Structures are given as C-alpha cells and as structure tokens.
Amino acid sequence: xxxxxxxxxxINTLVVLAIAPLxxxxxKKVKAWTxxxxxxxxxxxxxxxxxxxxxxxxxxxxxxxxxxxxxxxTIASILVAALFVPLIFVPEPVGGIxxxxxxxxxxxxxxxxxxxxxLDAGSSFGGxxxxxxxxxxxxxxxxxxIVFAALAFVFKTLNIFDMVSRMAPGLPAAPTLILISxxxxxxxxxETSRIPIDNPETHLELTMIHEGMILExxxxxxxxxxxxxxxxxxxxxxxxxxLIVPLGLATSLTLIGILIAVILxxxxxxxxxxxIAIFESSMAKKRFFxxxxxxxxxxxxSTLIIIIEVFS
Amino acid sequence: xxxxxxxxxxxxxxxxxxxxxxxxxxxxxxIRTISLCCPIFAxxxxxxxxLVVLFSGETSGFTLYQPITEFxxxxxxxxxxSFFLLIIAIxxxxxxxxxxxxxxxxxxSSRRNILCGFTSLFILAMVLVVSSAxxxxxxxxxxxxxxxxxxxxxFEYTHDETKKAGLFYFFMTxxxxxxVLLGIIMLYLESGSFAIAPIHGASTLPxxxxxxxLFIGFSIKAGIIPFHKWxxxxxxxxxxxxxxxxxxxxxxxxxxxLIRFLLxxxxxxxxxxxxxxxxxxxxxxxxxxYALKEHDIKGMLAYSSIxxxxxxxxxxxxxxxFSASNLPLLATISLLGALFHSLNHALFKSLLFLxxxxxxxxxxxxDIEHMGGxxxxxxxxxxxxxxxxxxxxxxxxxxxxxxxxxxxxxxFTSVAFVSPLFKVLLFICLALFxxxxxxxxxxxxxxxxxxxxxxxxxxxxxxxKEVPRAMxxxxxxxxxxxxxxxxxxxxxxxxxxxxxxxxxxxxxxxxLLGMGVLVYVVLYVTASREVRVSETWGCGSxxxxxxxxxxxxxxxxxxxxxxxxxxxxxxxxxxxxxDLKNCIFREGTGEIHLLKVFEEYLYNPISQLFMQxxxxxxxxxxxxxxxxxxxxxxxxxxxIIFLGWFA
Numbered sequence: 001x002x003x004x005x006x007x008x009x010x011i012n013t014l015v016v017l018a019i020a021p022l023x024x025x026x027x028k029k030v031k032a033w034t035x036x037x038x039x040x041x042x043x044x045x046x047x048x049x050x051x052x053x054x055x056x057x058x059x060x061x062x063x064x065x066x067x068x069x070x071x072x073x074t075i076a077s078i079l080v081a082a083l084f085v086p087l088i089f090v091p092e093p094v095g096g097i098x099x100x101x102x103x104x105x106x107x108x109x110x111x112x113x114x115x116x117x118x119l120d121a122g123s124s125f126g127g128x129x130x131x132x133x134x135x136x137x138x139x140x141x142x143x144x145x146i147v148f149a150a151l152a153f154v155f156k157t158l159n160i161f162d163m164v165s166r167m168a169p170g171l172p173a174a175p176t177l178i179l180i181s182x183x184x185x186x187x188x189x190x191e192t193s194r195i196p197i198d199n200p201e202t203h204l205e206l207t208m209i210h211e212g213m214i215l216e217x218x219x220x221x222x223x224x225x226x227x228x229x230x231x232x233x234x235x236x237x238x239x240x241x242x243l244i245v246p247l248g249l250a251t252s253l254t255l256i257g258i259l260i261a262v263i264l265x266x267x268x269x270x271x272x273x274x275x276i277a278i279f280e281s282s283m284a285k286k287r288f289f290x291x292x293x294x295x296x297x298x299x300x301x302s303t304l305i306i307i308i309e310v311f312s
Numbered sequence: 313x314x315x316x317x318x319x320x321x322x323x324x325x326x327x328x329x330x331x332x333x334x335x336x337x338x339x340x341x342x343i344r345t346i347s348l349c350c351p352i353f354a355x356x357x358x359x360x361x362x363l364v365v366l367f368s369g370e371t372s373g374f375t376l377y378q379p380i381t382e383f384x385x386x387x388x389x390x391x392x393x394s395f396f397l398l399i400i401a402i403x404x405x406x407x408x409x410x411x412x413x414x415x416x417x418x419x420x421s422s423r424r425n426i427l428c429g430f431t432s433l434f435i436l437a438m439v440l441v442v443s444s445a446x447x448x449x450x451x452x453x454x455x456x457x458x459x460x461x462x463x464x465x466x467f468e469y470t471h472d473e474t475k476k477a478g479l480f481y482f483f484m485t486x487x488x489x490x491x492v493l494l495g496i497i498m499l500y501l502e503s504g505s506f507a508i509a510p511i512h513g514a515s516t517l518p519x520x521x522x523x524x525x526l527f528i529g530f531s532i533k534a535g536i537i538p539f540h541k542w543x544x545x546x547x548x549x550x551x552x553x554x555x556x557x558x559x560x561x562x563x564x565x566x567x568x569x570l571i572r573f574l575l576x577x578x579x580x581x582x583x584x585x586x587x588x589x590x591x592x593x594x595x596x597x598x599x600x601x602y603a604l605k606e607h608d609i610k611g612m613l614a615y616s617s618i619x620x621x622x623x624x625x626x627x628x629x630x631x632x633x634f635s636a637s638n639l640p641l642l643a644t645i646s647l648l649g650a651l652f653h654s655l656n657h658a659l660f661k662s663l664l665f666l667x668x669x670x671x672x673x674x675x676x677x678x679d680i681e682h683m684g685g686x687x688x689x690x691x692x693x694x695x696x697x698x699x700x701x702x703x704x705x706x707x708x709x710x711x712x713x714x715x716x717x718x719x720x721x722x723x724f725t726s727v728a729f730v731s732p733l734f735k736v737l738l739f740i741c742l743a744l745f746x747x748x749x750x751x752x753x754x755x756x757x758x759x760x761x762x763x764x765x766x767x768x769x770x771x772x773x774x775x776x777k778e779v780p781r782a783m784x785x786x787x788x789x790x791x792x793x794x795x796x797x798x799x800x801x802x803x804x805x806x807x808x809x810x811x812x813x814x815x816x817x818x819x820x821x822x823x824l825l826g827m828g829v830l831v832y833v834v835l836y837v838t839a840s841r842e843v844r845v846s847e848t849w850g851c852g853s854x855x856x857x858x859x860x861x862x863x864x865x866x867x868x869x870x871x872x873x874x875x876x877x878x879x880x881x882x883x884x885x886x887x888x889x890x891d892l893k894n895c896i897f898r899e900g901t902g903e904i905h906l907l908k909v910f911e912e913y914l915y916n917p918i919s920q921l922f923m924q925x926x927x928x929x930x931x932x933x934x935x936x937x938x939x940x941x942x943x944x945x946x947x948x949x950x951x952i953i954f955l956g957w958f959a
Contacts, residue, residue, distance in 0.1 A: 009823075013827075053835070053838060053839040053840065054839070054840050055840060056840055056842035056843065056844055057840075057842065057843050057844070058843075058844045058845070058846050059843065059844075059845050059846075060845070060846070060847060060848040060856075061845050061846075061847060062685065062766055062767045062848065062856065063765075063766075063848075064687035064688060064694075064764070064765060065687070066687070066765065072828045072831060072832060073828065075827070075828075075831050076824050076825075076827040076828035076831065077824060079827045079831075080820065080823045080824050080827055083823070094819070095815060095816030095819040095820075096802075096813075096814065096815020096816050096819075096820075097815070097819070097820070097823075099815045100724075101717055101720045101721065101724065102708060102717070102815050102820070105706065105707060105708050105713055105717075106708060108705075108707060108750065108753060109707045109708060111753075112702070112705060112707055112753055112757060115757045115761075116757055116760060116761060116765065119757070119761035119762075119765045119766060119862065119867075120761075120765045120766060121766070121848045122765070122766030122767045122848055122856060122858070122860075122861045123848045123849065123850070123856075123860075123861075124860050124861060124862050126862070127761070127861060127862020127866065127867060128862060128866075130757060130761070130862075130867070131758075131862065131866065131867040131868070131869070131870055132870060134750075134753065134754035134757055134758075134867075135754065135870035135871050135874065137750055137753075137754075138747065138750040138751045138753075138754050138871065139747075139874060141746045141747055141749070141750040142743035142744065142746055142747045143743075144746070145742060145743060145745075145746035146739065146742070146743050148724075149723070149724055149727060149739065149742055152724045152725070152727075153724075153727050153728060156728065158721065158724055158725070158813075216848065219839075219840060219842075220835055220839040220840060223839070224831070224835075288870065289870075289873060289874070292874050299743070303739065306727075306735075306739055307736070
C-alpha cells in the first residue's frame with residue numbers, strides 16, 4: 001500500500017460522501033419538474049441529513065444489538081465498496097481492491113444487515129420490507145452476475161480499476177458498450193430500489209421495500225442509512241459512467257487534474273441523474289409479483305450480450 | 313513421527329470406543345466424559361500430524377496387517393488425506409467438547425454410554441477411510457462408518473419419526489455402499505489390483521461405467537439431488553452433535569472419495585466434469601430453495617448442507633472440465649475452491665448445528681415459528697449462530713465468501729478460454745450458482761430473524777435460558793476458525809504455497825473496521841448522543857404483540873410464489889354460498905398440499921416395485937420344511953445337469 005493509494009482512499013471517500021446527497025436531490029428535482037412542480041432545492045438532502053444528526057435515536061425494547069450495529073456496518077461496507085469504483089482518480093489496484101465479485105458481495109453484506117435490522121424491531125412493516133428485499137435481490141442476482149461476467153469478459157479483467165483505465169488490450173466495440181450500459185442501468189435501478197421496482201418516495205406498506213426495512217431507524221442511525229443509500233446510488237452511477245465514458249478521469253495526482261475530474265464527474269453524474277429521473281417519471285411501479293418477468297427480460301437481454309460476444 | 317502420531321490417534325479413539333461399551337451399565341458422568349475426551353486428544357494428534365504433512369508435503373505410508381497377498385490393511389497419509397484429516401480433527405474436537413455437556417441433558421440413562429462409544433467409533437471409521445491406501449480397505453472402513461452412524465442416528469429409537477428416519481438412512485447408506493463396492497470391483501476387474509493407482513487407457517466403456525457407479529455411490533452419501541432424501545430425514549432426528557458430525561464431516565468423506573478416485577485412478581473426460589457440474593448446480597439451487605421452505609431448524613440446515621455440497625461438487629466439476637481441456641491454472645483454482653469450501657462448510661455447518669442444538673435444548677421445539685426473541689435470552693449462542701449465518705451466506709470477510717469467491721473467479725475467467733458450447737453451459741451454471749448464493753443469504757436472514765430477533769413467539773421461547781459454558785466453547789472455537797479462515801484466507805493460501813487470485817481479505821477487513829470506527833468517531837463528535845427506548849409503533853394497538861410480527865412463513869412467501877413451479881404446492885378451495893350468485897359465503901374448506909416431487913416420482917415408484925417383487929418372491933417362503941427340502945433337491949438336480957452340460 002503506497003502513498004498514492006492512501007490518498008486515493010481519502011479522496012474517493014470524501015468525494016463520494018460530498019456528492020452523493022447532491023445526486024439524490026437532483027433526481028428528485030428533475031422528477032418534480034416532470035410533474036410540473038418546482039421541487040425542493042438541490043441541497044435539500046444535505047439539510048435533511050444534518051437535521052437527522054441532531055435528533056435522538058429511538059430503539060424498540062425488543063430490538064437487539066443487530067439494530068445498533070447495522071447503521072455502522074451498512075455505511076462501512078458501502079464506503080469500502082465505494083473504494084472499488086474509482087470516481088475521479090485511478091491508482092494502481094492494491095490487494096484485490098476493485099475486484100468486481102468482492103464489490104457485489106460488499107453490497108450484499110450491507111443488504112444482509114439491513115434486512116436483519118428490518119426484522120429486529122418486531123414490526124410487521126420491517127419484516128415485509130426485508131422479505132421483499134431479499135426475494136428481489138435473489139432473483140435479480142443471476143442477471144447481475146451475468147452482466148458482471150460479461151464486463152469481465154469484454155474488458156478481459158476482473159478488476160474495475162483496470163476496466164476503467166482501459167489497461168487491458170483490445171477496447172470493446174461501441175455496440176457492446178451500449179448493450180452493457182443498458183444492462184448496468186437496469187441493475188442500477190433495481191439495486192437502488194427505484195421505480196418500477198420500488199418507490200423510494202413513499203412509506204405506504206403496499207409499495208415499500210427499502211423504506212420498509214429502515215422504517216424503525218431514527219435519528220443519526222437513519223441519517224447513516226440514508227447516506228449509505230445515497231452513496232450506493234452514486235457508486236453504481238459512477239461505475240456506469242466511468243465504464244462507458246471514462247473521459248476526464250485523472251491518472252496522476254495533481255490538484256488541477258483532480259478538480260477537473262470532480263467537475264466533469266458532477267456534470268456526467270447530473271446528466272445520468274436526469275436520465276434516471278425521466279426514466280422513473282415515465283414508468284409506473286410494477287406489481288411485486290410481476291417483477292420476476294421483468295427480471296427475466298433483463299436476464300435474457302444480458303445473456304444476449306454474452307452470446308453476441310462469444311460468437312462474434 | 314507421522315505414523316506414530318497416527319497410531320496414537322487410532323489407539324485413543326479405540327479406547328474411547330471400548331471404555332464406555334465395557335462400562336455400559338454404569339450410568340455415571342465420568343465414563344462419558346472420559347469417552348468423549350478421547351476424540352479430543354485424538355484430534356490434537358491428528359491435527360498436529362496433518363498440519364505437518366500439509367506444510368511439508370511428505371507422503372508416508374505403512375501396512376498394518378496383511379492377511380492375503382492381494383489385500384492388506386495399509387494406510388497412506390499424503391497432502392489430500394491430511395487436509396481431510398484436519399477437517400475431521402477440528403470438527404470432532406469441537407463437537408466432542410460440546411457433546412460432553414449436551415449428553416448429560418439427554419434422556420436414556422446408561423444408553424448414553426453407547427452413544428459416546430459409537431461417536432468415537434464413527435470418528436475412527438472416518439479417519440481410517442481417509443487414510444486407506446487401497447480401495448478395498450477404503451470400502452471396509454466406509455461400511456464401518458455407515459454402520460456406526462446408523463446407531464447414532466437411531467439413538468432415540470423409541471420415537472416413530474426416528475424409526476422411520478433410521479430405516480430410510482440405513483437403506484440409502486447401504487445403497488451408497490453397494491454402489492461404491494460395485495465400482496471398486498469393476499476397477500479391480502479392469503486393473504487386477506485394489507491399489508489406488510492410475511488406470512491407463514482412459515475412457516473405455518468399463519472404466520466409464522466404473523466411474524458412473526462410483527459417482528452414484530458418492531453422490532448418495534454426499535446428498536446430491538436426487539439422492540438427497542435421507543438428509544432431511546436423518547438430521548432432524550439425530551442428536552444435534554451427531555448431526556454436526558454427519559453434516560460437517562461425513563459428507564466431506566464422500567467428497568474425499570470422489571476427489572481421490574478422480575485424481576489418482578481415472579483420467580477424467582470432459583463430459584464427466586459436465587455431469588458433476590450439473591449435479592452440483594442442481595443440488596445447490598434446489599437445496600437452498602427447499603431450505604427456504606423448511607421450518608424445522610435442523611431440517612433447514614440439512615437442506616442447506618445439500619446446497620453446500622452442491623457448491624463443492626460445482627467446484628469439482630469445474631476442476632474436471634478445466635483439467636480435461638488443459639487449463640491447469642483454472643483447474644487448480646477450482647479444486648482449491650472445492651477443497652476450501654469443504655473445510656469451511658465443515659466449520660460453519662457444525663457451528664450452526666451445535667448452536668441450533670443449544671436453541672432446541674433451551675426451547676424444546678424445532679419449529680422456528682415457535683422461537684423468536686432469543687437474542688436477549690441467549691446472547692452468546694445468538695452471536696455464535698450469527699457468525700455461522702454470515703459465513704454460510706458467503707458474505708465478506710468471513711470464510712464462506714473466500715471459497716465461493718474462488719469458484720466464482722474460476723467461472724469468470726473460464727469464459728475466455730473454453731469452447732463456445734461450454735461457455736454457454738458455464739454461463740448458465742454461473743447464473744444459477746449466483747442465485748443459490750443469494751437465496752442462501754435470504755434463507756439465513758429468515759432463520760436468524762425468526763429464531764433470535766423480535767419478540768418470543770411461544771411460552772417456551774419466553775423462558776429460554778443461555779446454555780452452560782461447555783456448550784459455548786466448542787462452537788466458539790468453530791466461530792473463531794470461521795473468522796480466521798475468512799480474514800486471513802489470502803495469507804493462509806500463501807503459507808501453504810498456493811498463489812490464488814484472492815483479494816487480500818485482511819486489508820478489506822481493516823478497511824471495513826477503519827471506516828466503521830471513523831464514522832463512529834465523527835458521529836460521536838458531531839451528532840446527538842441521545843438514546844431513548846420506546847415501543848415499536850404497532851398501528852394503534854396498545855402494546856406490541858408477537859402475533860403481529862412477520863413470521864418465517866411470511867418471510868419466505870414471495871420466494872414461495874416466485875418458485876411455485878418448483879415447490880408444486882397444490883391449494884384446494886371449496887366454498888359453499890347461501891345465494892345463487894355466490895356472494896354470501898356459507899362454509900368452505902381449504903387445503904394446501906406440498907408435493908414432495910422426488911418422493912412421489914422417484915422414491916415411491918422404486919420402493920413399490922421392490923415391494924411387488926418381494927411379495928411375489930415371498931410366496932416361495934411358506935415356512936414348511938418339506939417345501940424347503942424340495943427346493944434343495946431341485947437345486948441339486950439343476951446343478952448336476954448344469955455341470956454335466958458345460959463341464
């Protein structure tokens with residue numbers, strides 16, 4: 001582990017923490033526009049998080065230690081997962097950081113704890129959320145793994161760092177990139193619980209999945225959970241952006257380079273946030289038991305990429 | 313030194329078998345404690361010798377006794393054998409530690425001495441199977457293992473359920489032995505010796521047939537679907553430490569057999585690998601899908617064992633495929649993945665069986681719907697079970713992840729190498745493998761949530777108490793091993809001399825810890841520190857009730873509906889109405905039938921066929937001496953004619 005890498009850890013974590021709430025707000029803003037409202041300010045999420053931090057935490061008497069450690073473990077694993085996707089600067093990978101399988105499983109670690117915390121307070125809403133989240137994550141997993149295997153196959157490496165910096169010889173062709181970006185977009189929507197899978201804006205028991213799981217969280221713990229969700233969104237957006245358009249990524253550590261990279265990343269991210277918002281606004285939430293057929297479509301789609309790649 | 317240690321271990325285990333059997337009428341605790349100390353000491357010897365062999369890579373062998381020239385009781389301890397000896401040693405030591413306390417809380421007075429004796433015998437048999445140097449020796453001890461485990465399963469022989477389970481287990485295990493014996497005889501006919509040595513001239517028909525027969529034999533023992541049915545019968549009915557031994561170790565002996573025969577005797581074809589892979593993937597996916605439906609805690613663990621054995625078979629299948637297509641690097645990764653998962657599964661599954669034994673001991677029920685709230689009442693047990701659950705769900709940084717990671721890596725990198733047809737096959741298998749892996753996380757969220765979290769759902773669970781300390785030490789060691797093998801996986805492979813493409817989990821764990829501590833410190837400084845304990849909002853009800861919680865059934869309902877094609881659940885509704893337009897409901901009945909696919913379509917037809925044949929054959933047995941004399945007479949005449957004709 002060299003100095004560059006330690007700096008990378010610091011920069012990447014700070015940038016992702018700073019930008020994540022912005023992207024969440026941007027999606028909300030654009031969604032509000034499409035509905036003809038002016039919507040909250042783009043800095044609203046920062047204000048909400050700050051407010052939550054000043055509030056007390058309420059635990060249920062039936063909840064165990066799981067409830068108390070879940071927010072910390074969730075944010076820690078999501079932040080470590082964030083290190084796997086270079087957002088603005090690509091160092092040499094160290095000790096398997098950037099491995100695409102480990103990345104997926106760090107997200108799974110966070111989900112595991114969140115689902116347990118959902119069950120911990122003994123409320124039926126939490127249990128419902130956990131049950132749905134684990135079911136959905138299970139049936140989307142074949143698609144996710146196929147897409148990631150396709151990535152590994154196309155870029156000829158298992159490491160996201162090498163994919164982003166295009167180290168491996170033989171750039172993938174543009175049509176392949178388009179197909180991959182569509183698949184990654186589907187995974188982004190599913191993993192971050194957005195319409196048509198889940199509705200991030202309601203607390204209605206008929207629709208909620210992710211929000212149901214964190215219903216019993218409060219105060220600073222809730223702030224951590226919300227921040228973790230925002231970071232996860234940003235990281236998955238960053239993965240999509242930097243794989244498809246790695247333009248502007250800094251390869252050496254200079255202040256100017258980093259600044260330009262940050263600005264470019266915010267611009268690219270805002271565009272993607274706009275696309276996500278428009279996508280969400282143009283869709284209705286699917287019924288829960290219609291989701292498997294949606295996932296089956298996504299699965300065949302991603303298998304198609306593989307077959308095209310294998311036989312071309 | 314290795315041979316001396318080995319003999320010492322065997323003598324200790326023999327002592328552990330004989331002492332309680334001699335003192336069978338003495339219902340004293342010390343007899344059982346002495347008997348169970350023997351496996352612990354033997355495990356120490358075995359552990360030491362296997363570590364030495366693993367690091368040095370030396371092979372040592374000796375012949376104990378040679379009754380005839382073709383056959384001898386000889387033993388060889390090489391690296392592969394010592395790896396499996398290590399698995400046996402760790403698990404048996406922890407199980408014996410736990411058992412020494414657990415057995416005192418069991419019913420059965422002095423009959424428990426026999427249980428302890430047979431436990432030692434069972435461990436001894438497994439040790440001898442693994443170190444056998446020739447295939448006939450292998451078979452003899454394999455049979456000893458099968459027989460001794462039968463007595464362990466049927467300890468509570470007065471219960472009807474146990475009787476049925478025992479009978480089922482006995483049939484399946486004898487079927488397995490039969491196939492293994494058949495395979496060994498076929499190999500003997502081919503090569504002319506019982507030696508475990510390469511047969512040249514690969515895929516001729518007899519050799520392929522021998523492989524298939526052996527594969528079926530090992531699959532029955534390992535619990536590969538469709539030969540898996542004995543696991544969900546035998547595991548819930550046997551005492552928990554015995555389940556831990558059987559699931560943790562005995563299934564691995566079948567894995568050992570398969571690897572040993574593939575490695576040292578056969579030159580596998582590509583399609584053999586595809587066959588093993590298909591069996592593995594099917595078991596992995598169906599095993600976990602059935603586990604999700606199971607609400608008997610030990611039944612669930614049994615199905616989860618089927619899943620994990622499936623994962624190991626997947627690794628073995630990949631190994632065969634890659635070595636048959638000349639990709640030694642990938643083959644090594646897959647084989648290491650399979651072996652490492654065998655060790656890991658032995659650790660976390662015996663941990664889970666032991667802790668679930670503690671839970672059953674405390675709540676007197678095996679139904680997870682009657683548990684709940686145990687995290688407060690059994691804090692240590694719940695923490696240990698939790699570590700097991702995280703490991704088995706293949707979450708970083710624990711050990712289950714490290715081994716599944718190796719198999720995933722083999723899948724991911726293989727696609728660039730093998731032929732297009734195999735690529736498509738491997739991709740399908742990869743998708744199913746990932747499905748099994750996440751479903752098992754869902755399964756253990758459900759299990760841990762229903763058993764330990766929220767409010768107690770029954771009076772027994774309300775008054776449950778933490779188990780004695782001796783029942784925490786054994787699982788504690790296993791849990792520590794799970795953490796160690798996960799966090800230091802990369803370093804351990806390095807020490808043993810394999811350079812595997814594992815990420816440095818130690819670094820990742822440090823990062824996780826660092827991030828957690830950092831966030832905690834920042835929050836401690838900046839955020840509010842107030843904490844209040846207040847009841848969960850119950851939608852207006854005056855106090856929170858267990859009946860309003862999400863149940864285990866409810867939790868798995870979405871998966872149940874999504875995979876309804878596999879569960880084949882049949883629901884029947886009959887309703888009678890007061891009016892003609894069917895509006896006002898009068899009465900009705902509803903039924904839910906779980907179709908046991910394999911039982912109804914595979915096991916029952918075969919057993920019925922055998923019953924029919926047996927009924928016909930039994931007509932010859934009328935119990936009358938004259939008839940039997942007639943049979944003898946007819947046979948003699950027939951023999952004379954036969955010999956006269958041909959000789």
